[in-house]
Amino acid sequence: MASSMDSCLQLVVAVVFLLVFSVKSLKPNELRPSSIIKKVNAGGPYIGLISVYSREEDAFFSTGGFKPNPKHPYVDLSGRRFRFGKIHGKPVIYVRCGIGMVNAAAATQQMVDLFDIVGIVHFGIAGNLNNSMSIGDVVVLKQVANTGIWDWMKVNGTLELNSIAHLDFGTYNVPKGNETNLLGRISFRPEDFHSESKNPNTSIQLIWAQITPKWLQLATLLEGMKLKKCVNSSLCLPQEPKLVVGLNGSTANIFVDNGVYRDFLFRNFNVTTTDMETSAIAMTCLSNGYPVIVIRGLSDLAGAQTGKSAIDTFGSLAALNTANVVLKFIRMLPLNYYLYY
Template sequence: MIGIIGAMEEEVSQLIEAMEEKEKVTCAGMDFYCGKLKDKEVVIVQSGIGKVNMALCTQILADRFDVKAVINTGVAGGLYKDIEIGDIVISKDAVQHDVDATVFGYKVGEIPRMDTSYFEADKDLIELAKKTCDEVNPDIHSYVGRVVSGDQFISDNKKKHYLINEFDGYCAEMEGAAMAQAAHLNQIPFIILRAISDKADQEAAGSYEEFEKAAIKHIVRLVLGILDRM
């Protein structure tokens, strides 16, 4: 069983509609749709926005559905200089940029008393996602890089450049690293896929509304392509 998580309805609705033999299981206020997609056994769920929702959702996938891999799909703000709206970031790893225990000698982003704070995506899934994206989305570019997550919508240049300089972030969003941490603790392979809907700057809110649908079209095509090739 493969778990597929999106924070918002629009990030998973097209995938749920394409499922076959699906049934719904509700847990912790989330609807988990189990069935087949591209002849693969999958469970697709809308987690809700933010790190707590995402971590809880991932743990339910581990405990109740015994998933063997997790794909987190959605949109994000672009950070890396060459990334354009509509392009896709495939996670090399993920970190929570809003974790700050520096008063105790930790670096910003480091989670106290954990073995790591930079959670690495599965190398086979990275390779598959990159190859697939180049094939199914030839009209855009895809990049393998770091996803930085926090309970903040990034919409100013000062914070954007901080995330680039401090974390070498390729995109910023609000859930991925929480899924990555939960998957890491449960020893579940994962990948985070993010279509760029804005540039995480002063124009971010307006750009997001305008370009979200186009970004989701690319990410849905990628997820379906990955499942088709697994």
């Protein structure tokens, strides 16, 4: 009898222990990401905002334009912090995606999948490939190409007749006429574009991802806005920075700091900016049927400079000018922005 009682007591203790352990290990329902997402989406629809790295994020928050949601300021998903708030009274969701095309596409897809988004404003800094532009200027892109997709060819390989651009390494042998450069050449190829408007598993060959026309047209009203010229009282740009709408941009998983390659990109693609995220974000938005606009500040000359890159000197100024353009664009976006594309 005593043995039976002891067994029952041990069983009760074990059950109680398991219940207590289970309760402690569970998150309160209101703290679960799915619960927060549901509550946040009830306050939508939202404008999605995506920057890339800490310098851009710091500049964005330093403007004071972003007002956090007091009840649900953020939710952490897949190692990224999605922040909820308002800008000029309009609901926004902001995330810093991280450097590179994989990070950019992953964060964008997650944003459009989980949140009630009407469109995405992507912003940050970029290298300047265009000699008619200057450090500190801000560009609103018209279209962007993934200039990182290449076919590596044999040294004496034959180019296709419809080849858009090719880079022949032997052209840059020093001294000119030196023996053959065995790296050969690479030939640019378009990207496969999948869209919800197409049949599954079908794609088209795409070079340029087009920015949403109505959002781009709205941005033209910002041309002429005053941008900051000085980092501080003793460090200023030699000229007044400007905002230009409607130029071309390039993206690849390459940080361009080479004058020759810079000139090659501008000459063959007529691109002004170079970065590592924009085309991935634009392609993801367009594939899913969402409007997108891209605002990039020019922080350096992508290798055309003599000496050290200007990104450490004027990168923060370019980021701040970009953030201020973003705030003004959101302010101009009509309240029925979910219809404005």
